Amino acid sequence: GAVVSQHPSWVICKSGTSVKIECRSLDFQATTMFWYRQFPKQSLMLMATSNEGSKATYEQGVEKDKFLINHASLTLSTLTVTSAHPEDSSFYICSARASGGLRTDTQYFGPGTRLTVL
Amino acid sequence: KQEVTQIPAALSVPEGENLVLNCSFTDSAIYNLQWFRQDPGKGLTSLLLIQSSQREQTSGRLNASLDKSSGRSTLYIAASQPGDSATYLCAVSRGNQAGTALIFGKGTTLSVSS
Numbered sequence: 001g002a003v004v005s006q007h008p009s010w011v012i013c014k015s016g017t018s019v020k021i022e023c024r025s026l027d028f029q030a031t032t033m034f035w036y037r038q039f040p041k042q043s044l045m046l047m048a049t050s051n052e053g054s055k056a057t058y059e060q061g062v063e064k065d066k067f068l069i070n071h072a073s074l075t076l077s078t079l080t081v082t083s084a085h086p087e088d089s090s091f092y093i094c095s096a097r098a099s100g101g102l103r104t105d106t107q108y109f110g111p112g113t114r115l116t117v118l
Numbered sequence: 119k120q121e122v123t124q125i126p127a128a129l130s131v132p133e134g135e136n137l138v139l140n141c142s143f144t145d146s147a148i149y150n151l152q153w154f155r156q157d158p159g160k161g162l163t164s165l166l167l168i169q170s171s172q173r174e175q176t177s178g179r180l181n182a183s184l185d186k187s188s189g190r191s192t193l194y195i196a197a198s199q200p201g202d203s204a205t206y207l208c209a210v211s212r213g214n215q216a217g218t219a220l221i222f223g224k225g226t227t228l229s230v231s232s
Contacts, residue, residue, distance in 0.1 A: 034219045043122075043207065043222040044162075093161060097217045107220070109154075111161035 003027060004096045006110035013084055014118055021079045021113045023094035029074040030096035034107070035067075038091040050077045074099075084117045091115075120145045124208050124223035131198055132231050139193040139226045141208030146186050149211035149218065153182050153193050156205045156225070165206075166193070170214065198230045 003026040013019050023033055031052045036044040048069055049057045056069035068080040077096075081088055093112040121144045131137055141151075150169045154162040166175045166182040168191070174183040181194040195202060205227045209220040 032217060036222075043224040044209075044220075046212075046219045046221070049219060091159075095220075107217070109162045109164070114159070 004094065004108045004110040006092075006094060006113050008113060009111065010114040010116075012116045012118065015085050016083055019081045019084055019115060021081070021092055021094075021115075023077045023079070023096065023110050025075045025096040025098075025108070028096070028098045028108075030077075031074060031099040032097040033071060033077040034095045034097070035069065035077075035079050036093045036095070038093065038112075044093060047079075081115065084115070086117045089115055089117045120148075120210065120212060120221045122208055122210055122221050122223035124206075124226050126226055127224065128227045128229075130229045130231065133198060133200060135198050135230075136194070136196050137198055137228070139195070139206055139208075139228070141191040141193070141223055143189045143191075143210050143221075146189050147214045148186065149214050149216055151182075151184055151191050151208065151210045152220065153180075153191075154207040154209065156207055158205075162207065195228075198228075200230045200232045203228055203230050 005024045007022045033050040035047045038044045046059050047062045050069045050071040052071045052074050058064045071077040091112050091114050095107045095109045098106050123142045125140045148170050152167045153165045156162050168175050168184040179196040184191045205225040207225045209222045212218045212221050
């Protein structure tokens with residue numbers, strides 16, 4: 001089956017530092033990737049939609065200057081949490097929408113990245 | 119704005135019981151509905167996907183139904199096992215177009231005792 005990877009799987013950082021999370025589709029191309037975050041005992045909330053070669057679309061209440069998204073290729077999207085603070089501690093999950101072929105339009109989720117900001 | 123509600127929030131059953139998890143959504147204009155499983159601290163495992171034109175999907179001991187007009191879906195788990203213990207998430211597509219983001223419910227946390 002289709003595989004989406006995320007790196008790192010977990011990260012602990014000091015307040016004020018920036019953290020980059022990678023989301024890769026390993027065996028398919030994805031023109032669209034989605035970034036979600038999940039706070040403890042809460043559901044997944046969509047943060048932004050990332051389209052290859054164009055600017056990301058952010059959900060209301062998500063600061064685009066704080067959560068930088070880059071989708072430079074059909075298999076890679078990155079989320080950078082700039083100047084992270086403890087309230088940014090969360091579980092970040094990406095999904096990739098397959099484009100073309102039999103899997104087209106199917107979404108595959110990555111395993112998530114646990115971010116802890118001290 | 120689409121909202122997804124899951125009832126109950128938590129459920130504890132003895133091994134072997136059949137059980138039903140409920141999901142409701144406010145906007146019936148969806149492309150599909152999915153049920154996921156999430157183990158503590160882990161990512162999502164897709165269980166079943168129902169297209170808006172379908173009424174149900176089955177996989178092993180799992181059966182999911184969809185009544186789009188009433189905004190409801192159920193996940194039926196037959197002969198529950200301790201390994202079924204996890205949080206079950208229901209999600210609908212945002213809008214009735216393919217490939218849109220998903221709107222998730224808060225989940226039902228299931229505990230199956232042996």
